[in-house]
Amino acid sequence: MAGGSAAPGRSVTSRALAILDAFDASAPRLSLSEIAERSGTPLTTAHRLLAELTGWGALARRADGRYEIGRKLWDLGLLAPVQLELRQVASPFLLDVHTATRDTVHLAVRDGLCALYVERISGRESAPVVSQVGSRLPLHATGVGKVLLASAPDEVVAEVLAAPSRATRHTVVDPGRLRRELTEVRRRGWARTAEEMSLGTLSVAVPVRVERGSSTVVAAALGIVVPSHRRDLPRLVPVLEVAARGIGRALATTPVFR
Amino acid sequence: MAGGSAAPGRSVTSRALAILDAFDASAPRLSLSEIAERSGTPLTTAHRLLAELTGWGALARRADGRYEIGRKLWDLGLLAPVQLELRQVASPFLLDVHTATRDTVHLAVRDGLCALYVERISGRESAPVVSQVGSRLPLHATGVGKVLLASAPDEVVAEVLAAPSRATRHTVVDPGRLRRELTEVRRRGWARTAEEMSLGTLSVAVPVRVERGSSTVVAAALGIVVPSHRRDLPRLVPVLEVAARGIGRALATTPVFR
Structure with a gap:
């Protein structure tokens, strides 16, 4: 993953995608700290990106506080x-x-x-x-x-x-x-x-x-x-x-x- | 969509998501210019974000040059x-x-x-x-x-x-x-x-x-x-x-x- 302020665009998009990458069939529901750890993202950055991804519908926050893949990604996936x-x-x-x-x-x-x-x-x-x-x-x-x-x-x-x-x-x-x-x-x-x-x-x-x-x-x-x-x-x-x-x-x- | 350099993170992530938003059931395959227009993104920015999204697998580039939803999003969608x-x-x-x-x-x-x-x-x-x-x-x-x-x-x-x-x-x-x-x-x-x-x-x-x-x-x-x-x-x-x-x-x- 590219990092640093020299290429902020690259870095931010790839960080958001790394957060989605944290989810897989063996881990479809993850807590904030699990996401931060699995994606190699600092907690505060993960928290901010999760808010954006959740707002858009890529992820959804469950009643137990963990995150899961949202209906929007299911919708988009059906277009593959x-x-x-x-x-x-x-x-x-x-x-x-x-x-x-x-x-x-x-x-x-x-x-x-x-x-x-x-x-x-x-x-x-x-x-x-x-x-x-x-x-x-x-x-x-x-x-x-x-x-x-x-x-x-x-x-x-x-x-x-x-x-x-x-x-x-x-x-x-x-x-x-x-x-x-x-x-x-x-x-x-x-x-x-x-x-x-x-x-x-x-x-x-x-x-x-x-x-x-x-x-x-x-x-x-x-x-x-x-x-x-x-x-x-x-x-x-x-x-x-x-x-x-x-x-x-x-x-x-x-x-x-x- | 937030813009400007004051909040580069917000802006970049939301721009990448806006590019995904350009795709729907009535438009599952889009050209670069269609994506730029539908997402309200300048062509050069769209081009750069498309490269990132394609590299990660969210989108795929077809033989005819148009873009479509990639297998990675299909995979993630199955976890919803x-x-x-x-x-x-x-x-x-x-x-x-x-x-x-x-x-x-x-x-x-x-x-x-x-x-x-x-x-x-x-x-x-x-x-x-x-x-x-x-x-x-x-x-x-x-x-x-x-x-x-x-x-x-x-x-x-x-x-x-x-x-x-x-x-x-x-x-x-x-x-x-x-x-x-x-x-x-x-x-x-x-x-x-x-x-x-x-x-x-x-x-x-x-x-x-x-x-x-x-x-x-x-x-x-x-x-x-x-x-x-x-x-x-x-x-x-x-x-x-x-x-x-x-x-x-x-x-x-x-x-x-x-």
């Missing part, structure tokens, strides 16, 4: 393309898959070295999953992640395979085996995992391909999670493929989608 | 209580209602003089609706809105009834008739509308009540929308009531919900 251009287009197709299968269905995009979960539909009869909308999970250990990794640039694959983390005792962390899996995903057009992210569940996933002029890009991955006693996983692949093609066509006609 | 404490708790119940009825189901909270739509599940066979997640619609013209208005403070009711807007030729705008409707909503515990927000659809809605110690508050409204040829609207009320009670119980055990 991941929501406006992908989630809204894909949601009805995910609901179709859920209606047909009653299983947990989710949609993810690659965000650096992670699979970012953009939408999820999960019913009462569905297998419990760790991912929520907004979750980031490792690319190599999830069905949607393997699909996204199979179409990622070489340097991303190299970086993931350099240090694949272990989530369960079934997580595949051997780089050679992961490489062979990715080749297989590219060849057959879908990925599967067996208790690699969480014990007790299996998953399959397919790419959502979007035609862009003469080329085709993998814009997202569509996956389904079932309890590990289920034996009908291969039957789910064509269900996902039909939905993924529908999403791909809908995205291709969304002029703003990149 | 309307998402974290209400939407995530209620979603499975909305899916239950949709699975049972195949109709459009939505959940709204009161935001000032509007019904703010927090969650929506709508399938291919469901009636098309104008509301999306994040939409704000008039309290007096929607089913969920009438439910929320029926439990709103007197001054909110007075303000809405002072100038009720007309959305269709069926919108009830007579203050006396609206008052009688609200009394009826309180008495029987549900609201209905007939083509008052959009032609061709009917809606019913019920309150989501949450017990807070010895008092009960209406935390949200749960509604369903059907095509206007349907004659089974009263049958849907108990379906909604069961789901609303489930949501209310789940919210009561969510310690953080206010």
